[in-house]
Amino acid sequence: MTTVAAESLSTPSRTWSRYRHPESTIRFAVILAILAFLGWSVAFLNIDLSRVLGAFPRLAEILATRYFPPDVGYVTDADFVRSVIRTLEMSLLGGFLGVVCSIPLAWLAARNITISRRIAYPFGRLAIIGSRSIHETIWTILFVTVLGFGMLAGTLALTVFCIGFAGKLFSDELEAIDMGPVEALRSVGANPLQVFQYAVFPQVRVAFTGIAIYTWDVAFRAATVVGFFGGGGMGWYLKRTTQQLESTRVAAILLVIIGLVLLAEVGSGWLRKKIGRMR
Amino acid sequence: MAILEVRNLKVSYTASGPQILKGLDFDVDGDDFCAVIGPSGAGKSTLIRCINRLVEPSEGDITLFGQSVRALGAGDLRRLRRRIGMIFQEFNLVNRMSVMDNVLSGRLGYTGPVRSFFKAFPREDIDRALHLLERVGLSDHVDKRADALSGGQRQRVGIARALMQKPEILLLDEPTSALDPKISRDVMGLIRELAAEFKVPVLCNIHDVQLALETCNRIIGMQDGYKKFDGPAQGMRKQDLDEIYAMEVL
Amino acid sequence: MSIAAPTSEHGFEAYLAHKRSRRINNWLIVAGGALLLAWCFWDTIMFDTDWQRMGGALGIGGTLARFFQVDWSLAPKLVVPALETLMMATLGTLLGCFLSLPVAWFGAANVTPSKFFFYPLGRFLMVLSRSIHEIIWALLFVGAVGLGALPGILAVAMRSVGFISKITAEAIENIDPKPVEAIRAVGGNQFQVMYYGIVPQILPVIIGTIIFEWDINIRRSAIMGLVGAGGLGLLFFRQMAMFNYGGVTLVVLAVFLLIAIGEVVSHFARKAVI
Numbered sequence: 001m002t003t004v005a006a007e008s009l010s011t012p013s014r015t016w017s018r019y020r021h022p023e024s025t026i027r028f029a030v031i032l033a034i035l036a037f038l039g040w041s042v043a044f045l046n047i048d049l050s051r052v053l054g055a056f057p058r059l060a061e062i063l064a065t066r067y068f069p070p071d072v073g074y075v076t077d078a079d080f081v082r083s084v085i086r087t088l089e090m091s092l093l094g095g096f097l098g099v100v101c102s103i104p105l106a107w108l109a110a111r112n113i114t115i116s117r118r119i120a121y122p123f124g125r126l127a128i129i130g131s132r133s134i135h136e137t138i139w140t141i142l143f144v145t146v147l148g149f150g151m152l153a154g155t156l157a158l159t160v161f162c163i164g165f166a167g168k169l170f171s172d173e174l175e176a177i178d179m180g181p182v183e184a185l186r187s188v189g190a191n192p193l194q195v196f197q198y199a200v201f202p203q204v205r206v207a208f209t210g211i212a213i214y215t216w217d218v219a220f221r222a223a224t225v226v227g228f229f230g231g232g233g234m235g236w237y238l239k240r241t242t243q244q245l246e247s248t249r250v251a252a253i254l255l256v257i258i259g260l261v262l263l264a265e266v267g268s269g270w271l272r273k274k275i276g277r278m279r
Numbered sequence: 280m281a282i283l284e285v286r287n288l289k290v291s292y293t294a295s296g297p298q299i300l301k302g303l304d305f306d307v308d309g310d311d312f313c314a315v316i317g318p319s320g321a322g323k324s325t326l327i328r329c330i331n332r333l334v335e336p337s338e339g340d341i342t343l344f345g346q347s348v349r350a351l352g353a354g355d356l357r358r359l360r361r362r363i364g365m366i367f368q369e370f371n372l373v374n375r376m377s378v379m380d381n382v383l384s385g386r387l388g389y390t391g392p393v394r395s396f397f398k399a400f401p402r403e404d405i406d407r408a409l410h411l412l413e414r415v416g417l418s419d420h421v422d423k424r425a426d427a428l429s430g431g432q433r434q435r436v437g438i439a440r441a442l443m444q445k446p447e448i449l450l451l452d453e454p455t456s457a458l459d460p461k462i463s464r465d466v467m468g469l470i471r472e473l474a475a476e477f478k479v480p481v482l483c484n485i486h487d488v489q490l491a492l493e494t495c496n497r498i499i500g501m502q503d504g505y506k507k508f509d510g511p512a513q514g515m516r517k518q519d520l521d522e523i524y525a526m527e528v529l
Numbered sequence: 530m531s532i533a534a535p536t537s538e539h540g541f542e543a544y545l546a547h548k549r550s551r552r553i554n555n556w557l558i559v560a561g562g563a564l565l566l567a568w569c570f571w572d573t574i575m576f577d578t579d580w581q582r583m584g585g586a587l588g589i590g591g592t593l594a595r596f597f598q599v600d601w602s603l604a605p606k607l608v609v610p611a612l613e614t615l616m617m618a619t620l621g622t623l624l625g626c627f628l629s630l631p632v633a634w635f636g637a638a639n640v641t642p643s644k645f646f647f648y649p650l651g652r653f654l655m656v657l658s659r660s661i662h663e664i665i666w667a668l669l670f671v672g673a674v675g676l677g678a679l680p681g682i683l684a685v686a687m688r689s690v691g692f693i694s695k696i697t698a699e700a701i702e703n704i705d706p707k708p709v710e711a712i713r714a715v716g717g718n719q720f721q722v723m724y725y726g727i728v729p730q731i732l733p734v735i736i737g738t739i740i741f742e743w744d745i746n747i748r749r750s751a752i753m754g755l756v757g758a759g760g761l762g763l764l765f766f767r768q769m770a771m772f773n774y775g776g777v778t779l780v781v782l783a784v785f786l787l788i789a790i791g792e793v794v795s796h797f798a799r800k801a802v803i
């Protein structure tokens with residue numbers, strides 16, 4: 001140890017500091033601005049921080065006292081089971097229509113293979129981003145207002161939701177394809193539809209199938225609540241029981257929803273894995 | 280007394296699995312630059328990692344600086360590890376951190392929690408890091424990210440990090456096998472120069488026999504978990520080498 | 530070509546038979562799917578819809594026309610709810626990040642405290658968070674803490690936990706163990722190993738995910754008002770209740786604008802980080 005301690009290091013020819021003139025100052029200012037915004041938010045929204053932490057024990061307490069035991073009889077009732085089946089039907093139909101509509105839109109919105117970058121590309125992008133920006137419950141309410149209560153409105157809302165969801169994934173997938181075959185087919189004089197069919201589609205077929213299944217999975221999750229706003233399916237029961245404060249029934253419905261969503265997730269995961277292996 | 284004493288060291292990774300080291304004995308003294316050579320699979324890397332217990336030995340004794348390594352608890356092990364510099368085959372730098380931070384991280388064993396949270400290292404550590412970076416020839420790359428450097432430069436960062444610790448022994452685990460031959464010689468030369476300057480003994484595992492004979496003053500030859508040769512590099516004959524590498528199938 | 534070049538007559542026929550049965554199989558799947566969709570269509574659309582009450586194309590056109598007469602007079606009242614929505618999304622994302630920390634720690638196979646208890650628990654919490662819709666989370670929290678922005682923040686946070694912690698856990702599982710070994714070798718303690726060896730490796734992934742989730746959370750916060758949690762959703766609900774469809778359109782436009790701003794901010798933020 002003594003030898004090491006006695007080592008004589010010449011002082012280095014320069015100094016070093018972590019601080020770099022413009023970058024460090026800017027970074028510091030940005031962090032400060034974010035913190036200030038967070039603080040302002042807490043003040044502006046009147047958030048009592050002790051209530052934030054108290055919320056979770058309180059939720060647990062309410063679940064344990066008011067929501068327990070779940071009213072199993074209510075959810076095994078024939079009418080409720082029928083509404084579950086209808087929810088499933090809506091998600092299938094909405095998912096299918098959404099996927100069908102989003103494939104051409106994704107084609108337009110894929111920068112590398114779109115028909116025209118001036119007109120078709122912005123149109124496709126706008127349609128997909130527009131569908132995504134508005135939450136599915138708002139779509140549901142809008143469709144219910146125009147078309148009346150029922151599953152037609154719910155299905156259409158799910159369709160728009162799926163266009164936004166699947167359209168983005170589809171167009172991302174299309175933008176990642178190998179352009180070689182596309183150029184080859186263009187050079188033999190194929191029209192855009194033929195290029196899509198022979199050069200693009202074979203490359204993305206498996207990925208598209210996976211995305212379609214995933215879309216259904218997500219659509220089913222959304223379908224469980226469109227009924228809450230008049231879109232048909234099991235969500236309507238949720239609304240009715242919540243408004244009448246029938247907590248044990250709400251608990252039973254929630255458990256059914258969680259169970260079904262888990263089943264859908266496991267099922268879609270299994271199917272996607274199987275299809276991924278066919279690649 | 281020798282700085283490092285290894286007695287009857289045996290290692291197997293799983294209780295029922297094959298033994299990697301089958302009973303090794305050797306010492307390392309203050310002025311040793313000791314190379315461990317042998318065919319791949321002989322257990323060289325395992326041996327190096329046993330010294331600072333990155334790999335747990337299963338039998339035998341390792342005594343370093345007069346302390347029994349195997350008996351140490353977590354805190355004592357950390358205090359021992361900070362006296363041991365280690366240089367790795369794949370450099371083991373944190374790619375997304377700057378060269379400076381990588382070098383400074385060598386001092387972590389001596390840095391308190393608050394300082395290490397804010398990455399606020401003491402002045403003398405920063406000066407030492409700058410000095411070492413000058414010595415290894417990286418003065419122009421202090422603020423670059425580690426993954427922006429070439430292989431040889433990265434290993435120089437690794438050397439500077441190890442020397443930041445003010446080590447009392449250096450462990451080198453194949454420091455040159457990820458580098459090309461010319462750079463390998465430069466790096467080994469640099470390590471030898473710095474080891475001599477800071478008077479640190481070195482235990483180095485290396486597969487390039489020629490390079491080992493050129494750089495080191497002592498050779499330990501290993502084969503299949505046993506020690507086959509131990510002596511000065513000058514005294515090594517061709518038949519010793521043939522014996523060590525007898526089982527290597529090429 | 531290896532299959533098309535049969536070694537014997539028998540092999541070639543077996544190949545043809547296999548191919549034929551596969552084609553039949555595919556057709557069966559397509560036909561089954563079509564039948565299922567047709568049944569869904571009949572049951573949900575034809576059977577359930579009250580075509581009389583909808584009032585034909587004219588009625589629909591009339592309602593739509595009312596949506597297109599945008600009520601610009603509402604614009605000044607939009608500023609505060611829009612700000613509330615943005616703040617709700619931001620605070621919800623922040624809280625979600627904090628809640629994600631233990632979940633990601635439990636659910637990452639290589640750092641989990643116990644493979645038999647905490648690992649499945651972490652995985653279960655991830656799935657639970659994602660499988661409950663934000664509306665349902667909001668309903669539960671409105672029941673627990675009452676009306677206001679707080680239940681919205683909590684709901685957004687709970688819904689974010691699943692995605693953030695899943696990505697974080699995957700990033701932790703995929704780290705390069707070599708730098709971690711190096712920090713251990715210089716004598717670093719647990720905290721230092723984590724802070725110097727693991728965090729720099731996973732930070733870019735985590736920040737990217739947080740920005741992505743924040744963007745989505747703006748969307749989610751915009752509907753929290755529908756179940757009593759303030760923001761633009763509450764305004765939307767009120768305009769809907771007053772049948773002021775022109776005002777509804779304006780609120781929807783405000784949501785668009787807010788999300789456009791969010792997209793721009795997150796684009797630049799992502800560029801700055803990576």
